[in-house]
Amino acid sequence: MALPQKNKIEMLRVIAHPVRLRILDELAKGVKCVSDFEDFLGISQPNVSQHLALLRNHRIIDYYMDGRLRCYFLVDPMVPDILDVLKKEYAGTLPAPACCPITKKGKYPGDRTN
Amino acid sequence: MALPQKNKIEMLRVIAHPVRLRILDELAKGVKCVSDFEDFLGISQPNVSQHLALLRNHRIIDYYMDGRLRCYFLVDPMVPDILDVLKKEYAGTLPAPACCPITKKGKYPGDRTN
DNA sequence: AAAATATATAAGGATATTTGAATGTTGTGT
DNA sequence: ACACAACATTCAAATATCCTTATATATTTT
Numbered sequence: 001m002a003l004p005q006k007n008k009i010e011m012l013r014v015i016a017h018p019v020r021l022r023i024l025d026e027l028a029k030g031v032k033c034v035s036d037f038e039d040f041l042g043i044s045q046p047n048v049s050q051h052l053a054l055l056r057n058h059r060i061i062d063y064y065m066d067g068r069l070r071c072y073f074l075v076d077p078m079v080p081d082i083l084d085v086l087k088k089e090y091a092g093t094l095p096a097p098a099c100c101p102i103t104k105k106g107k108y109p110g111d112r113t114n
Numbered sequence: 115m116a117l118p119q120k121n122k123i124e125m126l127r128v129i130a131h132p133v134r135l136r137i138l139d140e141l142a143k144g145v146k147c148v149s150d151f152e153d154f155l156g157i158s159q160p161n162v163s164q165h166l167a168l169l170r171n172h173r174i175i176d177y178y179m180d181g182r183l184r185c186y187f188l189v190d191p192m193v194p195d196i197l198d199v200l201k202k203e204y205a206g207t208l209p210a211p212a213c214c215p216i217t218k219k220g221k222y223p224g225d226r227t228n
Numbered sequence: 229a230a231a232a233t234a235t236a237t238a239a240g241g242a243t244a245t246t247t248g249a250a251t252g253t254t255g256t257g258t
Numbered sequence: 259a260c261a262c263a264a265c266a267t268t269c270a271a272a273t274a275t276c277c278t279t280a281t282a283t284a285t286t287t288t
Contacts, residue, residue, distance in 0.1 A: 001201045001202070001203055002201065003135055003136055003139045003197075003200065003201070005200060005201075006132070008200050009130065009131075009132050009135055009200070012126070012129075012130040012196075012200065013127075013130040013131070015126075015130070016123065016126040016127040016129070016130040017123075017127070017275095017276095018120070018123050021117060021123055022117055025117045030211065031211045033234085033235090034234070034235055034236090035233095035234065035235085043277085044277080044278075044279095045234085045235070045236095046235090046236080046237085046277085046278075046279080046280090047276085047277060047278080048235090049235060049236055049237080050236090050237090050276085050277080052235095052236095053236075053237085065284095065285090067234090067285065067286065068233060068234045068235075068284070068285045068286060069234070069235090069285095070234080070235065070236095071211075073208075073210065073211045074208050075207040075208055076207065076208070077204040077206070077207060077208050078199060078200075078202070078204060080208075081199045081202065082126075082196070082199055083117075085192060085195045085196055085199060086117065086119060086122050086123070086126065086192075087115045087116065087117070087119075088115070088192070088195065089115055090191040090192060092191070093189040093190065093191060094187075094188050094189055094190070094191050094194075096187065097144065097145045097185075097187045131245095131246090133246095147264085147265090148264070148265055148266090149263095149264065149265085157247090158247080158248070158249090159264085159265070159266095160247085160248075160249080160250090160265090160266080160267085161246085161247060161248075162265090163265060163266055163267080164246085164247080164266090164267090166265095166266095167266075167267085179255085181255070181256070181264090182254070182255045182256065182263065182264045182265075183264070183265090184264080184265065184266095
């Protein structure tokens with residue numbers, strides 16, 4: 001598949017938030033309810049609900065009810081992959097392009113001449 | 115490694131933008147200069163430069179000079195992995211949690227009782 | 229039925245992001 | 259030295275995001 005893919009980019013934007021990532025990382029381990037997150041994250045209940053609502057509106061998570069608890073769980077299969085990438089340890093940077101030696105001087109490979 | 119990892123989350127936030135993702139997807143293929151992006155993206159030169167500056171400030175990309183051209187290239191090794199995830203085709207959703215049958219009814223597995 | 233619990237929603241202001249317009253900088257050719 | 263080309267930076271305005279406070283809803287307990 002090629003970029004853009006508006007939906008996935010939009011999802012990535014929603015995912016890319018410190019609180020929501022912690023929520024998703026927890027949900028990757030199992031079902032959790034709102035009050036659990038309130039304790040775990042140390043933020044207000046309305047704020048937890050707002051983050052959950054945002055994730056839910058983007059079909060990233062869903063929930064089922066158990067009594068008055070809302071048990072949230074992951075549905076978007078992209079999330080675990082994103083979490084894996086975030087947790088991966090990278091050594092150093094990408095190799096510099098062929099046209100750019102260590103000196104950072106070189107010729108531009110494109111059409112555009114100087 | 116475990117979450118949070120402030121730096122990587124911050125990077126993900128910077129990456130998660132439609133224009134910047136197109137820039138990064140192009141850079142994953144090879145070196146490109148500002149005017150190339152101006153043509154390719156169809157946005158103003160200052161705006162291209164602003165996005166490039168943001169990516170540069172976060173050490174996601176770098177450049178070398180060839181005459182008056184700035185030849186940009188990728189340095190952050192996380193970027194190709196994120197692009198791979200975005201391009202991956204996913205079939206359906208994650209399996210529902212064990213405690214949540216198709217009926218979306220079930221018992222909450224946590225401590226918190228009802 | 230009333231109270232309590234678990235959660236959602238709404239409204240508001242503060243802060244951050246995004247972009248356009250104008251201007252500055254630097255390297256190149258003449 | 260001058261003009262131009264390629265690009266960066268600054269500023270301001272529009273917009274979006276984020277969190278707090280207040281209030282509403284639904285379910286269970288008493």
